[in-house]
Amino acid sequence: MISRPIKEGFRGVGRHWGMALSSAIAVTITLTIISIFLVFSWHLRVFTKNIEYSMKIAVIVDEKYENEAAEEKIRSQIEQVEGVKAVEFSSKEAEFQYYLDQYDDAAMREVMAPFGDDNPMNDAFYVEVEDGDLIEVISSQIREIDGVEKVDYGGQTTVDVVSAMETIRRVGVIFVAALSILAIFLIQNTIKLTISARQDEITIMRNVGATNGFIRAPFVWEGMIIGFLGSLLPIALTIWGYMALYQHTQGIVFSALFNLEKPIPFSLYISGILALIGIVVGYIGSWLSVTKYLRWKR
Amino acid sequence: MIECTHVYKKYKNGTNALYDINISVEQGEFIYIIGPTGSGKSTLIKLLDGEEVPTKGVVKVVGIDVGSLRASQVPIYRRNIGVVFQDYRLLPTKTVFENITYALEVIKMKKPQVRARAKEVMGVVGLGEKGNAFPHELSGGQQQRVAIARAIANRPKVLIADEPTGNLDPGKSDEIMALLERINKRYGTTILMVTHDLTLVNKHRKRTVVLEHGHIVADLAEGGYVRHDQ
Ligand SMILES: Nc1ncnc2c1ncn2[C@@H]1O[C@H](COP(=O)(O)OP(=O)(O)OP(=O)(O)O)[C@@H](O)[C@H]1O
Ligand SMILES: [Mg+2]
Numbered sequence: 001m002i003s004r005p006i007k008e009g010f011r012g013v014g015r016h017w018g019m020a021l022s023s024a025i026a027v028t029i030t031l032t033i034i035s036i037f038l039v040f041s042w043h044l045r046v047f048t049k050n051i052e053y054s055m056k057i058a059v060i061v062d063e064k065y066e067n068e069a070a071e072e073k074i075r076s077q078i079e080q081v082e083g084v085k086a087v088e089f090s091s092k093e094a095e096f097q098y099y100l101d102q103y104d105d106a107a108m109r110e111v112m113a114p115f116g117d118d119n120p121m122n123d124a125f126y127v128e129v130e131d132g133d134l135i136e137v138i139s140s141q142i143r144e145i146d147g148v149e150k151v152d153y154g155g156q157t158t159v160d161v162v163s164a165m166e167t168i169r170r171v172g173v174i175f176v177a178a179l180s181i182l183a184i185f186l187i188q189n190t191i192k193l194t195i196s197a198r199q200d201e202i203t204i205m206r207n208v209g210a211t212n213g214f215i216r217a218p219f220v221w222e223g224m225i226i227g228f229l230g231s232l233l234p235i236a237l238t239i240w241g242y243m244a245l246y247q248h249t250q251g252i253v254f255s256a257l258f259n260l261e262k263p264i265p266f267s268l269y270i271s272g273i274l275a276l277i278g279i280v281v282g283y284i285g286s287w288l289s290v291t292k293y294l295r296w297k298r
Numbered sequence: 299m300i301e302c303t304h305v306y307k308k309y310k311n312g313t314n315a316l317y318d319i320n321i322s323v324e325q326g327e328f329i330y331i332i333g334p335t336g337s338g339k340s341t342l343i344k345l346l347d348g349e350e351v352p353t354k355g356v357v358k359v360v361g362i363d364v365g366s367l368r369a370s371q372v373p374i375y376r377r378n379i380g381v382v383f384q385d386y387r388l389l390p391t392k393t394v395f396e397n398i399t400y401a402l403e404v405i406k407m408k409k410p411q412v413r414a415r416a417k418e419v420m421g422v423v424g425l426g427e428k429g430n431a432f433p434h435e436l437s438g439g440q441q442q443r444v445a446i447a448r449a450i451a452n453r454p455k456v457l458i459a460d461e462p463t464g465n466l467d468p469g470k471s472d473e474i475m476a477l478l479e480r481i482n483k484r485y486g487t488t489i490l491m492v493t494h495d496l497t498l499v500n501k502h503r504k505r506t507v508v509l510e511h512g513h514i515v516a517d518l519a520e521g522g523y524v525r526h527d528q
Contacts, residue, residue: 004403204387207347208401208448209376212369298349298372 009221012194013229020226023183023190027230027281030183031274035238037172038270043260044169048162050259057127057139058152065147066092066123077145078127083138086128095121122149133163180281183230187223187285194222195293206297216290220283227282228275235271242267299325299456299488300346305355307341307512315341316512319355325455328482328489330499330521333509339492342509343460346490347381348372360455377405380449380457380487384464386441388433394420394444395429401448419447422484423477439470443477450481457481459491463498471495475502 013020300323307316344350398416423443463471503521
């Protein structure tokens, strides 16, 4: 058996189905946008992490320092720089091989191979950093070390892209918060209508001794039901849309760095979050509405 | 049962509605509050049912200082009193029986008891056959009986009525009076009834408190009232 406030809540939705529908649509629009942002910003995080992870600083050793003792000293100095996670040595031979490997064409590789006899490459260190944001600072510190000829990293563009995406993500968070507030406001107004339609009943309830909590319950349920109904379409869109996106792209966008999450369970997590946001938004909106109405009533 | 001592009421907009009201009503008493329009009768009722707070003085009902109750305590307090209004205030979408049971469900009374009480009070007000009727299918007098049945269903010690016969013709008014007297006798309910109807007051004589411009100008133990401008 369903309890009274839930039943009354459904009845409220039915009674003002026009208003309920329009605020459910508002929730739907809000949640659809929230869904896109959630999917976007989740992947942005993963992407950012991947980029940061793959961003290594290449430290080219001065020819004059290409001996074990000097290089050991350089390595230990690099390791002491704050924010350095790992240092990896790569000999000039390995460097040249890596260079050769860049050629797809076997013939070209053969042409180039003899140059390895008078190897133009230098020994190098590859430095992994703990946080992509620190890459610039760390690079300039390493540049100061004796015996370091040159320091290279993915370049300013990569850093800029990462920070731009981070900015987009932050703006997204604010945008999502603003939309949620808008949805709360719309639900609050819908519930206000239900309240004024049931004013007589509320007066009667008060006369016969119903507590505020008792009076509030059905309205709050109504709000939560509207919020939940509003989340159904966005959930369907999310699951369907994400599946389609995943199939279309084979799970890879731009580059291997940008992997899409597997649709299951990812889209289900997002759906859960959407339903929760819908219900919470409905709860807050209706709670505010009833509380405002009851506040001055004795 | 009802104790007003030096009660003043001034509304937020500055209107003075009551001045130095002193009334003491014993358990089982039946009294009228009469007076011209705007004299403060409804204001007095609102102080008694906790809807308004006295500006000064103390309002005590069934031993509770009504004015000092916190808003959240007022609903619980109201379970001690029944209130009836001129406009009946029935739920139009519920049957007579449901209107009565609703008031008991709201205060979380157990189902079987709710049904028993509803049946009982429908008998008391003489509407035992009308349980399945909707309010709009009833006459004004019958609707007021339903409202009275609902008000007494929880067996309140005090029944407060604000012009319960205000919308009824004299014949129906007499019937409502007879019903209230019956309730007063049968359950020993203290009844305080506000009315405009001097014919009624003179016919069914009871203690009568007269309000004018917010002052008590008479408190007649034997009842009956003659306008002093006549
Ligand atoms: N909520 C309110 N806010 C401000 N003033 C009010 C309020 N309710 C009543 N009043 C004023 O208080 C005075 C007494 O009003 P009240 O309703 O108690 O009179 P009454 O005796 O019940 O009149 P009636 O016989 O017409 O019902 C009037 O001047 C009225 O305008
Ligand atoms: Mg009045």
